[in-house]
Amino acid sequence: MLRFLTAGESHGKALTAVVEGLPAGLGVSEDAINAQMIRRQLGYGRSVRMKLEADHVEIVSGAMGGQTIGGPVALRIENRDARADEPPLTRPRPGHADLVGIMKFGFDDARRALERASARETAARVAVGALCRTLLNEFGIQVCSHVVEIGGVAIRTRPERWDDIPSLAEASELRCVDAGAEGEMRAAIDDARQRGDTLGGVFEVIALGVPPGLGSYVHWDRKLDGRLAQAVMSIHAVKGVEVGPGFEMARTPGSRAHDEIFWTRGRGFFRETNRAGGTEGGVTTGAPVVVRGAMKPLSTLMSPLRSVDIKTKEAITGAVVRSDVCAVPAAGVVGESMVCFVLADALLEKFGSDSLADIKLAYEAYLRRIKEM
Numbered sequence: 554m555l556r557f558l559t560a561g562e563s564h565g566k567a568l569t570a571v572v573e574g575l576p577a578g579l580g581v582s583e584d585a586i587n588a589q590m591i592r593r594q595l596g597y598g599r600s601v602r603m604k605l606e607a608d609h610v611e612i613v614s615g616a617m618g619g620q621t622i623g624g625p626v627a628l629r630i631e632n633r634d635a636r637a638d639e640p641p642l643t644r645p646r647p648g649h650a651d652l653v654g655i656m657k658f659g660f661d662d663a664r665r666a667l668e669r670a671s672a673r674e675t676a677a678r679v680a681v682g683a684l685c686r687t688l689l690n691e692f693g694i695q696v697c698s699h700v701v702e703i704g705g706v707a708i709r710t711r712p713e714r715w716d717d718i719p720s721l722a723e724a725s726e727l728r729c730v731d732a733g734a735e736g737e738m739r740a741a742i743d744d745a746r747q748r749g750d751t752l753g754g755v756f757e758v759i760a761l762g763v764p765p766g767l768g769s770y771v772h773w774d775r776k777l778d779g780r781l782a783q784a785v786m787s788i789h790a791v792k793g794v795e796v797g798p799g800f801e802m803a804r805t806p807g808s809r810a811h812d813e814i815f816w817t818r819g820r821g822f823f824r825e826t827n828r829a830g831g832t833e834g835g836v837t838t839g840a841p842v843v844v845r846g847a848m849k850p851l852s853t854l855m856s857p858l859r860s861v862d863i864k865t866k867e868a869i870t871g872a873v874v875r876s877d878v879c880a881v882p883a884a885g886v887v888g889e890s891m892v893c894f895v896l897a898d899a900l901l902e903k904f905g906s907d908s909l910a911d912i913k914l915a916y917e918a919y920l921r922r923i924k925e926m
């Protein structure tokens with residue numbers, strides 16, 4: 554249905570994204586996309602690269618008069634820190650794609666791998682996600698994220714209402730809803746920076762207003778939870794994904810692991826819990842869709858780990874290059890973007906994909922039908 558490709562190197566001229574499958578008639582603006590781009594650049598613990606760049610998206614094609622026309626939408630983000638000639642990097646960093654890139658392609662310079670492996674590529678994903686978010690907003694679907702853990706410091710409190718998470722997260726530099734834990738996370742980041750170390754953590758993406766019935770249980774590759782997991786796992790440095798409290802439920806008996814079903818006239822079917830994280834059988838239930846991503850600590854260390862020079866085979870340490878101490882808040886924004894993409898794809902799959910007006914008619918008819926059940 555919906556697909557996208559990104560192109561561009563971390564220090565190349567620009568990042569480019571092509572999004573295909575957006576319906577015609579969707580209002581799009583560079584301002585709306587750029588509002589999302591800024592969110593990815595924030596966060597305590599990021600490197601000076603984020604101050605050098607002011608990620609600005611240009612809509613190159615696919616829209617006329619501020620609306621999509623059904624053709625591919627091309628987006629472009631110029632790199633301010635473009636660099637043509639850099640000395641070869643021969644000291645692969647454990648944990649980065651340096652060595653596997655060198656081995657896979659036969660390179661003698663890790664820069665040929667890292668330029669594309671760099672998390673800079675996520676800027677293009679956020680631009681794509683912003684277009685998908687615009688589509689979801691047309692259907693009352695809101696996607697937000699917050700940081701639930703950094704460097705082993707986890708949040709201890711969270712708002713009872715899902716709807717209160719976005720404003721609290723947005724007001725926090727670490728995108729954290731627990732001010733006490735945020736202070737400790739910040740101290741942990743300062744401490745890691747002093748030691749030349751890096752920190753990982755966990756972000757949680759929440760989609761509110763998602764109707765029941767997106768995704769499918771009939772095939773492995775159509776299950777929405779599987780598609781969300783792939784999309785979130787594909788984000789740089791993410792090594793674990795769970796839907797809802799997935800790992801906790803593995804340790805909980807069935808009598809306390811599911812969401813009991815109730816029905817009242819007027820409200821129809823409803824649940825009082827959301828242990829499923831918004832999907833059952835790979836299909837959305839109508840409850841908030843909750844996806845967590847576990848990010849490993851970034852692999853560029855200022856106190857580098859042991860490695861081997863690829864030319865001399867001498868035992869040395871990994872290359873020290875500019876990098877972040879912690880990028881979990883930014884990864885949360887990228888996580889939102891990937892979830893927006895998957896949900897937009899599933900929405901178009903269920904309700905049609907040519908024209909926004911037709912999709913809305915199908916959507917409203919569906920909502921009427923399930924309300925009467």
Ligand code: EPS
Binds near residue numbers: 600672853877
């Ligand atoms: C990033 C851009 C990169 C890094 C970071 C994320 O820029 P540079 O390498 O020029 O400093 O700051 O990427 C990584 C941490 C990584 O390991 O690739 C960005 O735009 O988000």
